[in-house]
Amino acid sequence: MPMDTKTKIKDATKRLVVAQPFSSINVTTIMQQAGLRRQTFYDYYRDKYDVLGDIYSSEVAAAAHYCGHYQYWPQTVESIVAYFGTNRAFYQRVIQIDEQNAPEMVIQAHLRQMVADIFKTMGEAEQVLIDTSYCKFLKDLLGAALLSGIKEWLLADHPVSVKQETDYLQAYFQDGMNGFLLRARKINTREIG
Known part of the structure; x- marks a missing residue:
């Protein structure tokens, strides 16, 4: 099953957060890491903080x-x-x-x-x-x-x-x-x- 777009964005964001300061992460770096067009980001999220909230919400719901x-x-x-x-x-x-x-x-x-x-x-x-x-x-x-x-x-x-x-x-x-x-x-x- 291919990874859906939101999952690609979340996975890319997680990799970037672990690898570099959050202040240097932006929508462009997230989407480059995900291998997706920058504009696609806004179909799913408002900003990089919104992605972090979704990562927590979706993953903790699956875990607990x-x-x-x-x-x-x-x-x-x-x-x-x-x-x-x-x-x-x-x-x-x-x-x-x-x-x-x-x-x-x-x-x-x-x-x-x-x-x-x-x-x-x-x-x-x-x-x-x-x-x-x-x-x-x-x-x-x-x-x-x-x-x-x-x-x-x-x-x-x-x-x-x-x-x-x-x-x-x-x-x-x-x-x-x-x-x-x-x-x-x-x-x-x-x-x-």
Whole structure:
């Protein structure tokens, strides 16, 4: 099956991001790398930042099939960390782009929505009410925390393994969910254990 045009553009962009400073990448260099006409780019994307957002959105959707469902949240965290681990060199550069259309905003928006969806489905599965404003607070706080943890891990000089990072993030989220469920159900902590 031949590679479609969007995939060629995304693959070319990924290769360029890993190989050179992002500031030197433009639509012309992307399309030369892809072996396509420059004007074709605009049939699919607004700018180079739009391509980065699409790379993340499409690839993470493929990597984390159950993204945003309480029942599968541990697998989701595992899949997301594995995805970033596999694409480490690319994301080490991408998350350091500090410009108006930085792809970090796309990543953070996705992680926030994932957290909101997990807590919403947790409320349904565990039969507890989660106040809408508190759910928004959790979404913003935990989404930012997840991004911060991944970012620090990607940029570390001596990062822990994918498995260890996954274990840390899963424990962090599990502790937060357990704490919420304990408070929501008003369970005495001495009853646990």
